[in-house]
Amino acid sequence: MGKCIVCQCEDVTLDDLEDAFEHGFRDLESLKRFTGLATGLCQGKCCVAHAARFLAGLKGGDEAAADPPRTRPLLRPTPVRAFAGPEELSASPASQGEKR
Amino acid sequence: MRDRADLVIIGGGVIGLSLAYQLARLGLTDVVVLEQGYLCFGASGRNGGGVRQQWSTEENIQLMKESVQMFRRLSSETGYNLWFRQGGYLFLARDEAAAAGLEANVKLQNRCGVPTRLISPAEAQRIVPGLEPRGIQVCAYNPTDGVLFPFPAVWGMARAAAQLGVAVETFTRVTAIEARGREIVKVVTDRGAIATHRVVNAAGAWSFQIARMLGVELPNKPYRHEILICEPLKPFLDPMVSDLSDGTYFSQTMRGEICGGLSDPAEPASMETRSSLRFLERMCRSMTRILPALADLRVMRQWAGFYDETPDGQPILGRVDGVDGFIQLNGFGGHGMMLAPVMGKLAAEWILRKADHPIFQRYDLGRFQRGEIQRETFSIG
Numbered sequence: 434m435g436k437c438i439v440c441q442c443e444d445v446t447l448d449d450l451e452d453a454f455e456h457g458f459r460d461l462e463s464l465k466r467f468t469g470l471a472t473g474l475c476q477g478k479c480c481v482a483h484a485a486r487f488l489a490g491l492k493g494g495d496e497a498a499a500d501p502p503r504t505r506p507l508l509r510p511t512p513v514r515a516f517a518g519p520e521e522l523s524a525s526p527a528s529q530g531e532k533r
Numbered sequence: 534m535r536d537r538a539d540l541v542i543i544g545g546g547v548i549g550l551s552l553a554y555q556l557a558r559l560g561l562t563d564v565v566v567l568e569q570g571y572l573c574f575g576a577s578g579r580n581g582g583g584v585r586q587q588w589s590t591e592e593n594i595q596l597m598k599e600s601v602q603m604f605r606r607l608s609s610e611t612g613y614n615l616w617f618r619q620g621g622y623l624f625l626a627r628d629e630a631a632a633a634g635l636e637a638n639v640k641l642q643n644r645c646g647v648p649t650r651l652i653s654p655a656e657a658q659r660i661v662p663g664l665e666p667r668g669i670q671v672c673a674y675n676p677t678d679g680v681l682f683p684f685p686a687v688w689g690m691a692r693a694a695a696q697l698g699v700a701v702e703t704f705t706r707v708t709a710i711e712a713r714g715r716e717i718v719k720v721v722t723d724r725g726a727i728a729t730h731r732v733v734n735a736a737g738a739w740s741f742q743i744a745r746m747l748g749v750e751l752p753n754k755p756y757r758h759e760i761l762i763c764e765p766l767k768p769f770l771d772p773m774v775s776d777l778s779d780g781t782y783f784s785q786t787m788r789g790e791i792c793g794g795l796s797d798p799a800e801p802a803s804m805e806t807r808s809s810l811r812f813l814e815r816m817c818r819s820m821t822r823i824l825p826a827l828a829d830l831r832v833m834r835q836w837a838g839f840y841d842e843t844p845d846g847q848p849i850l851g852r853v854d855g856v857d858g859f860i861q862l863n864g865f866g867g868h869g870m871m872l873a874p875v876m877g878k879l880a881a882e883w884i885l886r887k888a889d890h891p892i893f894q895r896y897d898l899g900r901f902q903r904g905e906i907q908r909e910t911f912s913i914g
Contacts, residue, residue: 460704463571466578466684469788474764476834503836506808510764510831516810516817517828523814 439487440480442473450487459492461485465502474510477502535700537728539563540884541720542735543707543743546577547683548862548869549735550690551877552884553699554611559885562698565727566691567720569706575737577687577870579838581760581782581792583773584871585622585678586647589638589911592892594645596875603874604681611689615681616787621772622678623657625669625823631777635673638911642675649675661774663826680773680784683870690873710746715857717747731858733880738804738839740849740863747856752844752901753864754802758794759812761835763827765789774823781819791830795819802842808835840867844901846909848872850880851893860884861898866912 437447445468458467464484471477471484481501539561542549545568553566568574584604586597604617626632635651642649652674654666660674691701702724709721710732720727736743738755766789773784776795783793795816813835821828843849843864853859862880865872882888900906 460571462574466573467688472834474833505834505836506813507832507834510833512829512831513763513817513820514828516814516832517821518814518818520818523811 439483440468440470440473442475442479443469445470445480447487450484454488454491459488461488461500462502464488471502476505534702534705534722534725535565535727536725538565538700539729540731540733541727541729542566542733543720544568544575544735544737544739544863545572545691545701545703546575546735546737546869547687547690547873548577548737548865548876549733550687550694550701551873552733552735552862552880553694553701553877554690554697555877555881556884557694557697557699559881559887561881561885564694565700565702566694567705567707567722568701568703569739571703572691572701573684573687575739576838576841577737578683579760579836580683580867580870581773581784581794582680582683582786582870583622583678583782583784584617584681585675585773587622587624587638587642587649587673587675587678587911588909589634589641590907590909591641591645593909594642594647596872598645598647599878600871600873600875601677601679603878607686607689607874611693613685613689613692615686615689617679617681618787619677619679620770620784621660621674621676623660623772623774624673625657625774625776625778626671626673627668627776627778628670632670634777634910635671639673647675648677649673660772661824662769663824664774665823665825668822674772678773680786681870682787686870686873690877707743707746710743712747712856715855717856717858731860733860733862733884735862737863737865737869738841740841740861744853744861747859749853749856749859749898751849751861751863751898753841753849755804755839756800756802756842757805757837758796758800758840758867759808759816759835759837760792760794761813761816761832762786763791763830763832766791766830776819776823779815779819781816781823783820790833791820791827793820804839806837806839808837841869842866845906846912847896847907848876849896849898851883851897853898868912
């Protein structure tokens with residue numbers, strides 16, 4: 434079989450997933466961290482479903498793949514300058530609570 | 534899962550795993566490490582990987598000198614490449630107080646054999662291309678500090694410990710610790726109980742909850758600490774850069790990404806792990822002040838982890854009053870990753886009575902009652 438790409442951003446192949454599984458990384462959070470899957474520019478939009486299917490196949494059932502990696506901001510890569518405006522224009526105040 | 538063990542380590546983060554690995558190397562393998570999630574679930578998998586010897590007390594400088602030497606060997610020892618890269622650490626001082634602090638620290642570090650230098654903003658610009666020199670009074674640069682990739686550090690220690698005979702149990706949550714009088718008898722988990730008389734509390738931000746299971750109150754509090762990562766670039770940034778005015782730090786990973794965070798004085802103690810827009814704005818503002826060219830870089834992702842903080846910024850180690858065999862190895866603030874090798878080694882030697890070290894008395898829980906507090910002032914991020 435030729436090379437089967439699972440994650441295009443980070444060039445993770447099906448062989449890589451199998452290797453990770455053999456190393457004992459048998460949940461999606463760990464597969465992500467070991468292979469780099471879902472940590473590139475698309476942040477997992479293209480590859481997490483493939484990895485979940487792979488895991489469900491090996492572990493026999495959907496349960497194994499039912500806990501996808503935590504989705505994290507940002508929705509899409511955004512330039513630093515978009516958030517680096519003057520403090521006065523900040524969109525987010527300090528959280529209220531017990532201070533150090 | 535084993536139903537009995539000579540010693541149970543609660544917390545499969547880098548501190549607990551380093552201890553397990555070092556205990557096993559010294560011959561104690563009847564050990565179970567309990568991790569509530571996957572490996573790297575807690576702060577050990579959420580930090581920036583900074584490893585520095587620039588500290589303000591001789592003790593921490595010496596500990597970190599040893600940790601650096603251990604990190605240099607750890608990739609070949611464990612079979613996992615830690616990507617430990619000694620590109621240095623560059624601290625920026627923007628006011629008189631910070632500059633005076635750096636000056637005092639550099640003298641102390643030099644006496645301890647750490648080659649830190651005070652350098653001008655112009656010289657710093659030659660180390661960090663594009664650094665904005667305006668507003669910076671002086672910098673401290675130590676070329677032997679560095680950064681590593683946290684995940685393989687955790688996995689490497691876990692595998693090395695397991696290969697020597699330690700049981701590392703992931704997705705296993707401790708629900709109770711039972712004692713009879715002063716003596717621990719068992720650790721109860723959601724996957725069964727383990728009979729034991731010795732428990733190490735290496736649970737990081739969850740340590741205070743673990744201690745409460747035995748009626749022990751730790752002063753530790755968890756604080757959310759946020760971090761972000763930008764798209765990868767060709768390698769251009771050697772050192773970790775840290776601005777003392779707001780606790781910003783960032784470095785370039787071996788994958789080329791710019792990764793860093795900063796402290797937030799308004800952050801309350803909590804178990805909150807969601808990301809905030811407030812952090813994103815403050816971090817982006819600070820990054821562009823330090824290195825204006827970063828403004829065009831795109832942020833890919835942000836996340837959060839915990840600092841397990843103590844009132845004096847030093848860890849809680851060793852025994853506690855009232856419960857025998859209950860050993861603390863927590864309260865490492867944002868420094869658990871870099872201290873893990875040396876702490877694991879010293880704690881293993883201390884537990885097996887092969888060697889003593891004054892930190893196990895000086896930084897025990899009882900110091901807060903005795904009033905013997907010596908604050909480490911050089912906590913960043």
